[in-house]
Amino acid sequence: MLNAQIRKKKVVIVGAGFAGLNAAKKLSNEDNLSVILIDHKNHHLFQPLLYQVATAGLDPSDIAVPIRGEFAENSNVVVHLAKVEFIDLEKQKVTLLNSADPVDYDYLILACGAQHSYFGNHSWEQWAPGLKTLEQATEIRHRILSAFEKAENETDPEMQKRYLNFVVVGGGPTGVELAGAIAEISRKVLVNDFKVINPALAQVYLFEAGPRLLADFEPSLSAKAKKDLEILGVTVLVNQKVENITQHGVFYSDQLISSESIFWAAGVQARQIPTTPSLQQDKAGKVYVEPNLTIKGFSNAFVVGDMAHVETTESKIVPGVAPAAIQMGLHVAKSIVKNKNEIFHYYDKGLMATIGKNKAVMQSPGKFFKFDGRIAWWAWLLIHVLYLVGFRNRLSVLSQWVWSYLFSKHGSRLITNSTWENN
Amino acid sequence: MLNAQIRKKKVVIVGAGFAGLNAAKKLSNEDNLSVILIDHKNHHLFQPLLYQVATAGLDPSDIAVPIRGEFAENSNVVVHLAKVEFIDLEKQKVTLLNSADPVDYDYLILACGAQHSYFGNHSWEQWAPGLKTLEQATEIRHRILSAFEKAENETDPEMQKRYLNFVVVGGGPTGVELAGAIAEISRKVLVNDFKVINPALAQVYLFEAGPRLLADFEPSLSAKAKKDLEILGVTVLVNQKVENITQHGVFYSDQLISSESIFWAAGVQARQIPTTPSLQQDKAGKVYVEPNLTIKGFSNAFVVGDMAHVETTESKIVPGVAPAAIQMGLHVAKSIVKNKNEIFHYYDKGLMATIGKNKAVMQSPGKFFKFDGRIAWWAWLLIHVLYLVGFRNRLSVLSQWVWSYLFSKHGSRLITNSTWENN
Numbered sequence: 027m028l029n030a031q032i033r034k035k036k037v038v039i040v041g042a043g044f045a046g047l048n049a050a051k052k053l054s055n056e057d058n059l060s061v062i063l064i065d066h067k068n069h070h071l072f073q074p075l076l077y078q079v080a081t082a083g084l085d086p087s088d089i090a091v092p093i094r095g096e097f098a099e100n101s102n103v104v105v106h107l108a109k110v111e112f113i114d115l116e117k118q119k120v121t122l123l124n125s126a127d128p129v130d131y132d133y134l135i136l137a138c139g140a141q142h143s144y145f146g147n148h149s150w151e152q153w154a155p156g157l158k159t160l161e162q163a164t165e166i167r168h169r170i171l172s173a174f175e176k177a178e179n180e181t182d183p184e185m186q187k188r189y190l191n192f193v194v195v196g197g198g199p200t201g202v203e204l205a206g207a208i209a210e211i212s213r214k215v216l217v218n219d220f221k222v223i224n225p226a227l228a229q230v231y232l233f234e235a236g237p238r239l240l241a242d243f244e245p246s247l248s249a250k251a252k253k254d255l256e257i258l259g260v261t262v263l264v265n266q267k268v269e270n271i272t273q274h275g276v277f278y279s280d281q282l283i284s285s286e287s288i289f290w291a292a293g294v295q296a297r298q299i300p301t302t303p304s305l306q307q308d309k310a311g312k313v314y315v316e317p318n319l320t321i322k323g324f325s326n327a328f329v330v331g332d333m334a335h336v337e338t339t340e341s342k343i344v345p346g347v348a349p350a351a352i353q354m355g356l357h358v359a360k361s362i363v364k365n366k367n368e369i370f371h372y373y374d375k376g377l378m379a380t381i382g383k384n385k386a387v388m389q390s391p392g393k394f395f396k397f398d399g400r401i402a403w404w405a406w407l408l409i410h411v412l413y414l415v416g417f418r419n420r421l422s423v424l425s426q427w428v429w430s431y432l433f434s435k436h437g438s439r440l441i442t443n444s445t446w447e448n449n
Numbered sequence: 450m451l452n453a454q455i456r457k458k459k460v461v462i463v464g465a466g467f468a469g470l471n472a473a474k475k476l477s478n479e480d481n482l483s484v485i486l487i488d489h490k491n492h493h494l495f496q497p498l499l500y501q502v503a504t505a506g507l508d509p510s511d512i513a514v515p516i517r518g519e520f521a522e523n524s525n526v527v528v529h530l531a532k533v534e535f536i537d538l539e540k541q542k543v544t545l546l547n548s549a550d551p552v553d554y555d556y557l558i559l560a561c562g563a564q565h566s567y568f569g570n571h572s573w574e575q576w577a578p579g580l581k582t583l584e585q586a587t588e589i590r591h592r593i594l595s596a597f598e599k600a601e602n603e604t605d606p607e608m609q610k611r612y613l614n615f616v617v618v619g620g621g622p623t624g625v626e627l628a629g630a631i632a633e634i635s636r637k638v639l640v641n642d643f644k645v646i647n648p649a650l651a652q653v654y655l656f657e658a659g660p661r662l663l664a665d666f667e668p669s670l671s672a673k674a675k676k677d678l679e680i681l682g683v684t685v686l687v688n689q690k691v692e693n694i695t696q697h698g699v700f701y702s703d704q705l706i707s708s709e710s711i712f713w714a715a716g717v718q719a720r721q722i723p724t725t726p727s728l729q730q731d732k733a734g735k736v737y738v739e740p741n742l743t744i745k746g747f748s749n750a751f752v753v754g755d756m757a758h759v760e761t762t763e764s765k766i767v768p769g770v771a772p773a774a775i776q777m778g779l780h781v782a783k784s785i786v787k788n789k790n791e792i793f794h795y796y797d798k799g800l801m802a803t804i805g806k807n808k809a810v811m812q813s814p815g816k817f818f819k820f821d822g823r824i825a826w827w828a829w830l831l832i833h834v835l836y837l838v839g840f841r842n843r844l845s846v847l848s849q850w851v852w853s854y855l856f857s858k859h860g861s862r863l864i865t866n867s868t869w870e871n872n
Contacts, residue, residue: 068598068864085508092862094642104644107598125602160865175491175530179548219517221527425844439515441491442583 034060034102037362038120038131040110040299042070042093044348045331045355046137047415052359054100059362061102062129064120066109068092071160072414074348075423077200079163080289081170081207082215082439083430086160088423091415110138113301115324133326133362136299136313137355140332140346143295143310150271154193154288157200164442166289170208171441173287174216177223190228191285193276195268196292197234198241199379202251204289205232206381209258214383215430215439230260231283233276235267235292240387242345243377247387250398254381268292294346296333308335318367319358325367330354338372348413349375380406383431457483457525460785461543461554463533463722465493465516467771468754468778469560470838475782477523482785484525485552487543489532491515492583495837497771498846499580500623503589503712504630505638505862506853511846513583514838533561536724538747556749556785559722559736560778563755563769566718566733573694577616577711580623587865589712593631594864596710597639600646613651614708616699618691619715620657621664622802625674627712628655629804632681637806638853638862653683654706656699658690658715663810665768666800670810673821677804691715717769719756731758741790742781748790753777761795771836772798803829806854 037053039046042065050063069090078084097103109123113136119128142156155162155169170192177189192212194205212228219225232239232255238248239255239262252262263278270277275284296311305321306314312335313321319334321327331351336344344350350372361367378388386402389395397405407427414420460476462469465488473486492513501507520526532546536559542551565579578585578592593615600612615635617628635651642648655662655678661671662678662685675685686701693700698707719734728744729737735758736744742757744750754774759767767773773795784790801811809825812818820828830850837843 068594068862085510086865087508087863090863092642094639095862098641101644105642106602108602127604160863164865171491179529179531181550218521219515219528221524421848422845425848439491439518440510440513440583442509442587 034058035132036130037061037133037135038129039063039135039137040120041065041137041139041331042067043073043137043139043331044351046135047093047096048352048355049135049137049330049359050097050103052356053362054097054103056363057102059102060104062104062106062131063093063097064106064108064110064122064129065093066107068094068107069160070096070415073158075410076157076160076163077203077207079160080157080166080204081211082167083207084423084426086164088419088426089414090160091419096415110299113299115301115303115321115327118326134328135355135358136327136329136333137331137351138297138299138333140294140296142290143293144290145293147271150290153271153273154195154290156290157204158294168441169287171439174220174223174225174228175441178220186223188275188284189286190223191275191283191287192228192230193233193283193285193288194231195233195276195288195290197232197236197239197262197264198291201232201234201291202239202255202379202381204291205230205260206255206258206385209255209260210382213259231276232260232262233266233268233278234262234264237265239264240379243379243387244389244393244396247389247396247398251379251381251387254385258382258385294332317369318361319354319370320367328358328361330358336370336372344372378402378406378409457481458555459553460484460556460558461552462486462558462560463543464488464560464562464754465490466496466560466562466754467774469558470516470519471775471778472558472560472753472782473520473526475779476785477520477526479786480525482525483527485527485529485554486516486520487529487531487533487545487552488516489530491517491530493519493838494583496581498833499583499586500626500630502583502586503580503593503627504634505590505594506630507846507849509583509587511842511849512837514842519838533722536722538724538726538744538750541749557751558778558781559750559752559756560754560774561720561722561756563717563719565713566716567713568716570694573713576694576696577618577713579713580627581717591864592710594862597643597646597648597651598864601643609646611698611707612709613646614654614698614706614710615651616654616656616706616708616711618656618699618711618713620655620659620662620685620687621714624655624657624714625662625678625802625804627714628653628683629678629681629808632678632683633805636682654699655683655685656689656691656701657685657687660688662687663802666802666810667812667816667819670812670819670821674802674804674810677808681805681808717755740792741784742777742793743790751781751784753781759793759795767795801825801829801832
């Protein structure tokens, strides 16, 4: 079916994250190209705001758009909901799971993104979900809200304390934002909801193995973020490696934090797709690519976004952030249109992270400017709304933020179960 | 914990649907009463709009509010998230699942609502989910959207046809609204999303065992609803009993509609709670109550809402609709405040059902007025927004409806899975 179209040059894009979606958009008006965009989810996800879904500030549909909807007007883009099983780079064929017909291509763009890595400790996942998908965000929300409910119903003070312990592992932007948001909802949003417990007594712990939070930021902003988190009531533990995570809680330096609410933001690994020939990868699973983002030896196959190991001119690795993914996606789309593979230059747009209401840190490209506090927070808000895909989502997110800002109420505090039968 | 409060008269309300929530609200300012509102979900659900969540028009949090949030300002109302296991009416004690301490009461209000009934055919449920909870609505949405995705990926024309067959069983308001909404999204919302299939070729079947749709409405409105559905492309089969539902589809009169997307709106049964002494119930599981809504022999125990079998002065049974539940909840709350059990009079507010954009039917109390088409549809919209609990939800629903109305786009077309691990 997919192969049966009029003979145009065929571009297969695997993954509709920031890199893949933007590549497809750039190619969507090229009439001499036929684009097949493959993803195993039906939606593009605005990952930078996932932590707000996890902490009941936003709804899943506020930060996700159906991929098909983005290309409804573009007859040369076909969206295909499927999992890729295998790619033959030599025969230029993509094999899909549960499908006999491989999809052939003239150009390939691999943009499958990253998922969590537990550094080999697979058993930790069940006790400490990561935050990369809507499903995980909903699960984390479920665990956070249920913990308060369990504490409210509990009569044993030890167990009650356990339910009110929250642990976030990993002091990058996701960990900082998640820890800050949990502290904030416990102190501001939920505080009047419960009559037996005081939700403000919730303890939030943030573990970071390195010497400071937000390692990619300027040290002064790391310090500011730590201070802001502590003001919100978060206990920040830097230089502190987690040794084990079990049903009992988090073990470190011969100590245990007893908790059922542990969240993982400590490491990511690029998603793996079997190919022939196999691809050279770094230890985070990222594929080493040429400076023009092609796979060595295959000038028609590109790897972009979090899946690509690319170095900047200063020999630093391009970070796994949305602006980098967007730039790479657009770059390879341009290379395909021009039929000429040019060297990719990463343009650093700066870094930002939010800690809580009126609390954020940001630095400009080249670190010329640094901001924190209220200015950084408003800038963060503005930029995130502007970058949100889809006009409707922008309106919805903006109105929910205004609502939360004015009334400290979160609208999405629903606990739903994953089973539906007689529920 | 719950029993350890200052000695006021204690009212235990089981269920935070329309009846229970309104009873609790009415009692929330009575300082000499202490109210315990028990529900096994953390949210109150606006059930009349569930079908819009199922058909991707609204988000779960648009039609549900956290129960705790409704009573944050009322110190005499304690919300308790728990399942009731057993009630001893003589000892005035409610036993909760997984809790050693029973909750005692001076007054009891049972308001547990209804769930789907498959008339003894339990095996049908897995193939034909009902629509009573957020989880079920999300499941139905998942099945509808996934069916189109499967059809798009399918090369066998027989299978493709099967994926595009949708069956709704039951021609009451829920069935009519669901069938109309499925037809409408296939014809108007999804029509540009797919490049291989034409979603407008989806077949929607609506089964009704009785002689007409919307049996509680005037016959002329039933006819109008049928005609409107047919204009939208729904095949309406009245006087047609479903004989079996299996993985193959729906069997009736020696025929089979091959389908994976079957939805059940044919029958409800009151939720069951074991009590001593046991309660007299009708064949739909509703509890026979006295005209003042008490349980016979227990002047301090009330049954309200969909759980109660109450007859009007014309010996008709009070219908299982939201206005009736609200009226009953308020009535018993008043009886408790006045310490005097008065006879309940049901005030019929009329009936309404919507079929699609600009298509609805409504009749006034006593059937003096009937409306259909655009006027009825706008009235339906207005009334549903006004009755929605919570200012934020009203705004959000209203803006999404305006959006859909203008652009025929639905914002919530997300397929999410029920598992989160490495997903």
